[in-house]
Structure formats: structure tokens, C-alpha cells
Amino acid sequence: MDLAFHNFTINPVGLSAADGRKYVREVHEHLRWIHRTVSGRTLLNVIRRPTFPVEIRPYPGADCNARGGGEVKPGAAAVSGFVEYSPSTFSSTGACSALPAAENRGRLWDEILFHELVHVFRNATGKWDASAPLSYAMRHYNNNEEFIAVMCTNIYVADRSNKIKTGLRAGHRGYTAMAPEDAMRFGLFTSSRNAFALVKKFCDDHPIFSKALSDRLPDVVYNPVADYYRFPRLCEALSIFGAMKDRAQLRASLTSIGLSGAFVDRLLDFLM
Numbered sequence: 001m002d003l004a005f006h007n008f009t010i011n012p013v014g015l016s017a018a019d020g021r022k023y024v025r026e027v028h029e030h031l032r033w034i035h036r037t038v039s040g041r042t043l044l045n046v047i048r049r050p051t052f053p054v055e056i057r058p059y060p061g062a063d064c065n066a067r068g069g070g071e072v073k074p075g076a077a078a079v080s081g082f083v084e085y086s087p088s089t090f091s092s093t094g095a096c097s098a099l100p101a102a103e104n105r106g107r108l109w110d111e112i113l114f115h116e117l118v119h120v121f122r123n124a125t126g127k128w129d130a131s132a133p134l135s136y137a138m139r140h141y142n143n144n145e146e147f148i149a150v151m152c153t154n155i156y157v158a159d160r161s162n163k164i165k166t167g168l169r170a171g172h173r174g175y176t177a178m179a180p181e182d183a184m185r186f187g188l189f190t191s192s193r194n195a196f197a198l199v200k201k202f203c204d205d206h207p208i209f210s211k212a213l214s215d216r217l218p219d220v221v222y223n224p225v226a227d228y229y230r231f232p233r234l235c236e237a238l239s240i241f242g243a244m245k246d247r248a249q250l251r252a253s254l255t256s257i258g259l260s261g262a263f264v265d266r267l268l269d270f271l272m
């Protein structure tokens, strides 16, 4: 993976000389893993812009996290991309190792980096918008941007050219595994009423990237973008099941706080 070609810089800011060299080596290696896959190469190519440099630097927090997106550096006239990512956070002795062993979906080094690079891509294309509403059964994605990053990373995990990986991640709250009924073709569209609209918006925002994900990975076990392009009417029709799931999940959560079932049903009839 040619850093200069992609307009990427790995900046080991805050680290000693020896730690800095190790940091650059490790991050470059994880970028190479991404670049070796079909979906990873596709993402890196759509991020690449001569006018949009991307800086990867250590994550400054001590928690189990990484960040990515766009920023305007002091004195700069335009937005550039950044990722705050430290391989050590996601190593066996890092902050994430405190999580239960089973909660590891999407938590390998390159999977984390891929996720943050999707955030960078959304900024590179000027499409970043975390305010789009999510229906009830999609709340575990937190917002539209995290939904997009988790969905694309799940496609990266499903990509057969990606040989070393964890598994499909359920959402953005933690790193638990996706439920089996969601982890299959069309599963996403039956999971919530507005899954179809969100996938459609993503594809409309990024025709080149989304068509490449669809055309180059048509037969993998999880690729909602390919499902959308091949069977758009079916995906839209499945939203009816998604609406039922939204209602069922909201009902379960309202009755669990002590409201009577009859009252909750009347409320939901009014609301949905």
C-alpha cells in the first residue's frame, strides 16, 4: 500500500523515536492487510484525492476506542481526513482486552482501521451526516454514520479475500455478534423499518463505491448493498417485517419498565 499515492501520512505524534518507528510499521502493516482485500482496496481508492490528505496518528485516550473523520487543521483552508488509532489499544494487553472474549466482532486491528476509514470517506465526499434518524430496532447503531461504518465493515468481514477476521458485528454498541437471522442475505432489511431507506441513501450518496461493493462481492454471505442493487423491490417489501420488529422491540422495552401490555399497545397504535 503506497502511502504517498493514497495521500496518507502516518504521524506518530507524542511517541518516542523507537515507539514511533514501531507505530508507523504496525499501522502501515494494517493498511497493507486492508489493501490486499477487494473491499479494502475499493475503499482506499475511493478515499484517494490529491486535495484530501489523510493523517493517521495515535489515539490519545486510554479507553477501548479509535476515532476517524474530517477536521480543519489550524491555518488550513479545507477539510482533511484523520484517524486516531493505536494498534496497542486492540492488542491482548490493551484497553479492549478487558471486554469479554466473545465480544470481539469487528475488533481486529484492520477491522477497526477499516471502520474509521469509512468515516474518513464520508468526510472526503462531503456526505457526513450523523443526524439522520434511526427507527427503533436500529438504535444499536447509534446514528446513521455508525450504521454505514458498521455495515461496510461487515461487508469487509464477509469479503472472502479477507482471510483473517472475526465475524459480523451486531451494531455500534459493543462488539457482540450479529443475531443469526440478521447475519444472512436480506437479514438487514427485515431487521428494521428504515434499513431500506438508509441503504438506499448510502447507495445514492456513493454510486461508485456502492456499485463496486455490489459488483465485486455479489456472492458473499453478507452484503446488503448487493442485495439492494439486485432485488430493490424485495428489499423494500421486507421493510414490513422490519416495521413489525421495530414495534416488537419498542413494546418489549416499554413493558419491561412496568407499563401494562394493553396500554403499550394503544400507545404504539397511536405512534406507529
Ligand SMILES: [Zn+2]
Residues within 6 Å of the ligand: 115, 116, 119, 145, 146, 149
Ligand atoms: Zn465509528
